[in-house]
Amino acid sequence: MYYESGNMNQETKRALAADCLERIGQEVTLAGWVQTVRAHGKIAFFDLRDRSGSIQIVGVSEDLAKVVTNLNQQDVVEVKGTVKKRKDAFVNPHTPFGSIEIAAFSLAILSKAETMPFDMAGKELVLELPTLLDHRSLSLRHPKVSAIFSVQASILEGFRKMAEKFNCTEIVVPTIANIATEGGAEVFPVDYYGHKAYLTQSPQLYKQMMVPIFERVWTIAKAYRAESSVTTRHLAETTQLDFEIGFINFEGLLDMFEEVAVGMLKHAENASKAILRSFNIPPIGFEKIPRFTLSQAQVIIFKAYKRDVRSQKDLSPQDEIDICAWVRKEYGSDLVTITHFPTKKRAFYTMPDPKNPEFSLSYDVLFRGVEILSGSQRIHEYDKLVAAIKTRGLDPKAFDMYLMAFRYGMPPEGGFSFGLERITMKMLGLPNIRQASLFPRDMERVDERL
């Protein structure tokens, strides 16, 4: 078999489905997974899936038709056959390789699949979320499910391209720490050689420490939050896309993260056109992103929706949905920037607004009804930072190495952090963030139910 050819030319022996468009009339060897089987008397068809997509295989002889009829979904097979153009009446315009098929003359089973616990043949995989996740290593094989993670990969790539554009240096931050990053209670304790340690709530403190080294840094890092409630938009383990930038002010930060958000989303949208079409997702509205303070946003919600949230300290999930809908309608933008959250509601390192210290130089970006980015100008003056730590009832001694960075020369700086799973969810209109994580962790599940 081709994969025993023992050299890197094996790909020239094994053709991918995508290669066949340009090999009409030629003999090819394909290999992949059986998607669907359709038997019509003496002829039997199946769709073979490989990493390039799906292609129709026809077992033309009576013997082969019998073999095909007995195939299981997800069997791994190797097929030798001839690439044929389909007659016009049989062209399937809904699939990339629908104008061709393979007339198979031999078929070998490389790995036999048991009978699937659910049907993978449909255009959609209709399963309840718990069932979908109980069978994660199977349900991910459905093209409509795996497509989510193709989009996710393109978001990551888009983010890295923007990091490169802004001349940021990649850093690798630890996930085991001796303090809770933000002093919160929602941390996971780790038994670290008999000592108590924690999983980092964010790469925040480490990326800040790196500003005096590289000025501009980025990282794709894990963040852990022991959320004690089950919602459709929180996970216990998430992936953050982070920038931290020195020698910048608040306006500069707003400009930068909006440019990063747009660049990243445009890249992902361009790379995922066919998938977004199959999910019936309209193009992202990339009009100039409007900026509102929290108070302004609350007034808008009051006027537009007659809900008085003006005394609230944050936006509720419904507020985020409403303000996004309003911005989309009024500005044509799927993104909106909200600034100046109450200082007390943000982490200790957030810089209060010098003009009104009750509010902070903080910001969120909302995308289609949910927050996907958070950040702030930071307190870069040592004395003020120590005071802010104390105000939260935290012990500055626990932040010794972090504070060291500020005692020895720290420029004005700030940063921001995107939530990968939330962006993925909103790009594809998924109802639950668990669908946007390959192996989601929450209080009820670590692969298997707890």
Added chain:
Amino acid sequence: MYYESGNMNQETKRALAADCLERIGQEVTLAGWVQTVRAHGKIAFFDLRDRSGSIQIVGVSEDLAKVVTNLNQQDVVEVKGTVKKRKDAFVNPHTPFGSIEIAAFSLAILSKAETMPFDMAGKELVLELPTLLDHRSLSLRHPKVSAIFSVQASILEGFRKMAEKFNCTEIVVPTIANIATEGGAEVFPVDYYGHKAYLTQSPQLYKQMMVPIFERVWTIAKAYRAESSVTTRHLAETTQLDFEIGFINFEGLLDMFEEVAVGMLKHAENASKAILRSFNIPPIGFEKIPRFTLSQAQVIIFKAYKRDVRSQKDLSPQDEIDICAWVRKEYGSDLVTITHFPTKKRAFYTMPDPKNPEFSLSYDVLFRGVEILSGSQRIHEYDKLVAAIKTRGLDPKAFDMYLMAFRYGMPPEGGFSFGLERITMKMLGLPNIRQASLFPRDMERVDERL
């Protein structure tokens, strides 16, 4: 000040040191950290470091000389001045911007640094490792220390370029799991909502489950090992660069990872030329990588070094040093591939060699005396995999979701994993792996000493 300009053009106002080479005679505004101060009577100099490098600043007036003389190392300053070509006698050929200097006419301190606990002015930062790590957020500022992580960033970039070349899809794998990946005892327990969970020893099981989804996947992931000994080449938290590939055989895997290793290292070497020169590192020997079985390598060591290790089940650290030195001398290669480790010494998912099942279709790559890659052809047949799990005294029930991937069609597959910190260490000739991790974790330290 420039960073209050409130728009993305601030960079056009703030010049970087690197910009000055092409702005001779012009007025510029620079900002960065004070590296070293040298006072000579009425003239005082200092080196200003920004993210592009260091540049000499001259305080020409008596007033400015006084200000400069009183600067601390690591003060953050803003300087306005004129870019001047140095006289030939004063050109410093050892630094990229040594042909120019800034004649400063104004200087503002943006952030005052305390007196440094050690001197940062020297070409080398001579500190004992514990002191270096106790002051990590400071010691990283020394150009010779930060350079290590510029190299590390280029290794990551090189790896991603190779992943793209081989048409792999990026995946995000979890780090909290309900089983110890490889059944070993060296795991960190996590208190997960009152349930027992573990930090993943590797992304292994997850990347294998992704083969039936994308065929070829890559990830940069954390791996946690509760190593109970302190060595110069182990960390508790490391970064792995992983591939997992479907439809491939052993020879195909050898070809692929050698190509990935060479491509990644060449990229990093090219991107880091000046740094490698400053570390006096000779070019990497990229001759064709020789391949030996473990037994062959042991015979070579016996013949070349008169040490009889032929009955050993693995290579010792000294064996790795010796075989690498011998290969470098005989083949001109800094890399060597060792295959066929005893099946019992490798993880359960490793495929035994059909010709002699006592040995396995496993491999390591050694680079300048240390293993930087490990991997294998995997067992892809469900029954054999279950048997292998049982042989190790593990319970197949604990691997339910993982095994599901094999029950429903898994092609022949294999993969490999690079250790980022080890590659960094060996590219730069560092004696201890802790120097190759921004914030190293071991049994004695989580930022602060335990």
